[in-house]
Amino acid sequence: MDYVVREENSFKYLEEGEGPILMLLHGLFGALSNFRHILQHFTKDFKVVVPLLPIYELPLLESSVTGLVRYVERFVQYKNYNDISVLGNSLGGHIALLYALKNPSKLRSMILTGSSGLFESSLGGSFPKRGSYQFIKQKTEYTFYDPSTATKELVDEVYEIVNNRNKALRIIQIAKNAIKHNVGKELHKIKVPTLLIWGKNDNITPPHVGEEFKKLIGNAELKFIDFCGHAPMMEHPAVFNKMLENFLSKLFTYKL
Numbered sequence: 001m002d003y004v005v006r007e008e009n010s011f012k013y014l015e016e017g018e019g020p021i022l023m024l025l026h027g028l029f030g031a032l033s034n035f036r037h038i039l040q041h042f043t044k045d046f047k048v049v050v051p052l053l054p055i056y057e058l059p060l061l062e063s064s065v066t067g068l069v070r071y072v073e074r075f076v077q078y079k080n081y082n083d084i085s086v087l088g089n090s091l092g093g094h095i096a097l098l099y100a101l102k103n104p105s106k107l108r109s110m111i112l113t114g115s116s117g118l119f120e121s122s123l124g125g126s127f128p129k130r131g132s133y134q135f136i137k138q139k140t141e142y143t144f145y146d147p148s149t150a151t152k153e154l155v156d157e158v159y160e161i162v163n164n165r166n167k168a169l170r171i172i173q174i175a176k177n178a179i180k181h182n183v184g185k186e187l188h189k190i191k192v193p194t195l196l197i198w199g200k201n202d203n204i205t206p207p208h209v210g211e212e213f214k215k216l217i218g219n220a221e222l223k224f225i226d227f228c229g230h231a232p233m234m235e236h237p238a239v240f241n242k243m244l245e246n247f248l249s250k251l252f253t254y255k256l
Contacts, residue, residue: 003032003039005052011075012052017043020108020252021081024050025072027090027114028171029158034089037237038244045252046085051075053095055174056167063170064177065091069098076106085248087111089231090204091174097183100190109251110190111244113197114205114230117183118212133159144229145201187216194220195247197240199228221247 003014014032022042024035035050042048051072058067072095076084085108088096093115100110137155141147161167194217198210207224214222223243225232233240 005032009078011078013075014039014050014052015047017045017047019046021084022046022048022248023076023081023084023086024048025086025088025092025095026050026053027092028055028175029161030089030092031157033154034231034234037241038087038233041237041241041245046248049079049081053092056161056164056170058170060169060173063173065094065098065174065181066177068095068174069102072099073103076103082106083108085109085111085251087113087244088115089113089233091116091178093117094178094181094183097187097190098181100192101183101186104189104191107192109193109195109248111195111197111247112213113232113240114199114202115196115209115213116178116205117181118216119205119209136162142203142229143231144235145199145227146229146235149229149231149235184212184216187213188218190217191219193247193251195244196220196222197232197243198222198224199230199232199235200224200226201228202230204230 003016005012005014016039024038026034032050039048053068054071084106086096086099093112094117096110096112097115097117100107136159140150140155140158144150161171196210196213198207200207210222214220225236225239228235
């Protein structure tokens with residue numbers, strides 16, 4: 001993916017295209033590659049922004065969901081973004097939810113896919129064993145309906161993370177904090193138009209989680225994708241992009 005990561009004022013981020021802001025928030029093991037198809041499809045009509053969340057750089061005492069929300073708030077303030085459509089996958093969805101609750105005037109819409117915040121089975125119920133490549137491969141494959149979506153490159157990335165002590169400590173701390181930080185009682189406060197795109201075969205945040213989000217967020221619509229796991233934008237990018245395009249076209253005037 002030939003995109004330039006910018007570095008300014010301690011922030012690392014990608015910003016491509018022109019138009020309304022579409023900000024993408026990745027999960028614990030997320031990377032720019034997770035959003036490759038969204039970037040390719042939407043930069044012709046939107047300014048697509050991907051802040052690289054400092055999951056592995058935060059001080060341990062700040063390694064939490066709220067610590068990452070504060071980082072996004074500082075980033076948005078620095079860039080002076082407004083009228084944002086924020087899209088979050090997995091932990092990124094959790095961050096988007098908390099950002100929306102704290103900064104409703106900044107948002108135009110919200111898109112959640114496989115979001116944590118209500119219930120999640122982290123990597124299938126256990127943290128990957130350090131040193132066991134095969135175990136990590138199996139747990140990475142568990143993220144998807146089609147195991148082949150977990151490419152060797154992706155498995156290698158996860159393997160490197162969990163075998164780096166400093167990164168692993170922060171992953172564990174943030175994951176535990178996310179489980180404790182349930183947002184169910186606050187979701188009724190979210191008023192922005194919200195799209196929920198869920199994998200029908202998501203093992204980590206199962207379909208009933210998407211249904212619960214729809215029930216608790218008043219202005220939400222829920223779309224399921226068949227034969228799809230925890231990262232629909234990676235596993236079924238064309239279907240995902242069409243659902244997102246249909247949703248955004250109701251909010252913005254742009255050429256489809």
